[in-house]
Amino acid sequence: MKEEKDSRWFELECVPKDYIFSKEDRPQNLDSPVCDSIPVIDLAISKAANGHNQPVEEILKASQEFGFFQVINHGIPEKTVIDAMSVLKEFFDMQSKYTTTGTVPHKKGYIYTSSTDFMKDGVHLWRENIKHPCHPLEECVHLWPDKPTRYQQVIAAYLVEIQKLSSRILEMICEGLGLKQGYFKDTSEVQLLSSNFYPPCPDPSLTLGILPHHDPSLITLLYQGGSTGLQVMKDGQWINVGAIPDAFVVNVGNQLEIISNRKLKSVKHRVVTSTHETRRSIATFVNPSPDCIIEPAKILVNELEPSLYTASLYKEYVHRNNAFGDYTTAIQNALHFDS
Numbered sequence: 122m123k124e125e126k127d128s129r130w131f132e133l134e135c136v137p138k139d140y141i142f143s144k145e146d147r148p149q150n151l152d153s154p155v156c157d158s159i160p161v162i163d164l165a166i167s168k169a170a171n172g173h174n175q176p177v178e179e180i181l182k183a184s185q186e187f188g189f190f191q192v193i194n195h196g197i198p199e200k201t202v203i204d205a206m207s208v209l210k211e212f213f214d215m216q217s218k219y220t221t222t223g224t225v226p227h228k229k230g231y232i233y234t235s236s237t238d239f240m241k242d243g244v245h246l247w248r249e250n251i252k253h254p255c256h257p258l259e260e261c262v263h264l265w266p267d268k269p270t271r272y273q274q275v276i277a278a279y280l281v282e283i284q285k286l287s288s289r290i291l292e293m294i295c296e297g298l299g300l301k302q303g304y305f306k307d308t309s310e311v312q313l314l315s316s317n318f319y320p321p322c323p324d325p326s327l328t329l330g331i332l333p334h335h336d337p338s339l340i341t342l343l344y345q346g347g348s349t350g351l352q353v354m355k356d357g358q359w360i361n362v363g364a365i366p367d368a369f370v371v372n373v374g375n376q377l378e379i380i381s382n383r384k385l386k387s388v389k390h391r392v393v394t395s396t397h398e399t400r401r402s403i404a405t406f407v408n409p410s411p412d413c414i415i416e417p418a419k420i421l422v423n424e425l426e427p428s429l430y431t432a433s434l435y436k437e438y439v440h441r442n443n444a445f446g447d448y449t450t451a452i453q454n455a456l457h458f459d460s
């Protein structure tokens with residue numbers, strides 16, 4: 122049968138066989154409402170009566186209990202975020218329409234993967250993704266997509282704001298853990314952007330948008346534009362992360378779990394699909410530079426609480442754990458492909 126030229130891979134009435142996960146890996150209980158108890162923290166709240174910055178305690182508590190929280194009144198201008206979401210939407214629309222899967226060359230400076238490019242144990246995820254390094258910004262920006270034409274300018278402006286917000290959050294975490302100011306400066310320099318497009322799916326009980334995973338970052342800042350689908354493991358159950366249009370979702374990555382000597386938790390999460398909703402997200406991984414030594418902070422280690430991890434260079438950690446999947450080496454080498 123001749124394939125319709127303009128139809129996209131997800132415009133289907135049934136889920137194709139190679140998108141169907143095995144019974145054990147499929148999302149369970151999608152129909153039963155799973156409560157969202159992930160804390161929502163207002164960053165505009167001023168000093169509490171005891172002189173301690175109120176959000177510091179909330180951020181610490183959320184990072185200990187859930188490894189996840191959402192922030193509102195975060196100070197990032199709405200327009201910066203809306204522009205970034207819309208330019209990424211245009212980017213994904215262009216890919217779906219005009220490229221054939223599997224033939225997109227790995228451009229210098231970014232990796233686009235359509236749903237058919239990625240396979241885990243023979244099964245595709247219900248998503249498309251673009252990833253690119255963002256540090257140093259001036260050196261990376263020209264290697265990002267140049268279509269849409271405003272992509273580079275809009276995403277650079279977004280990342281400048283994300284950098285400020287992540288520094289602010291890390292300073293609060295620093296204070297909360299009792300570390301000296303600026304402790305995370307060296308471990309939070311390298312940003313990696315990863316944006317996802319999850320189209321509606323005819324049967325979400327069979328598919329996944331992202332497999333359960335931990336983030337290999339220090340922290341991750343995620344904008345999900347008020348859409349649902351992100352789930353976090355809590356006490357052996359998947360719970361939904363609520364849809365709050367103007368919030369950023371923040372999660373503790375593996376490196377912060379190590380530095381905090383597991384006082385803060387890097388928690389497993391995944392994305393499920395929906396029959397009616399399109400999910401778009403922008404994750405920014407805030408990462409150490411490759412030669413940073415990652416180990417528990419000295420002041421958090423004592424006789425009662427011995428070090429739970431041995432020191433390791435971040436790049437060694439990344440290689441050992443194949444932290445960015447098939448693209449681990451490329452991402453570590455800042456995506457300098459020869460072709």
Ligand SMILES: O=C(O)CCC(=O)C(=O)O
Nearest residue numbers: 315317336351392402404
């Ligand atoms: O798209 C999402 O919301 C999830 C992204 C995520 O977990 C990741 O990129 O590590």
Ligand SMILES: [Fe+2]
Nearest residue numbers: 334335336390
């Ligand atoms: Fe993640």
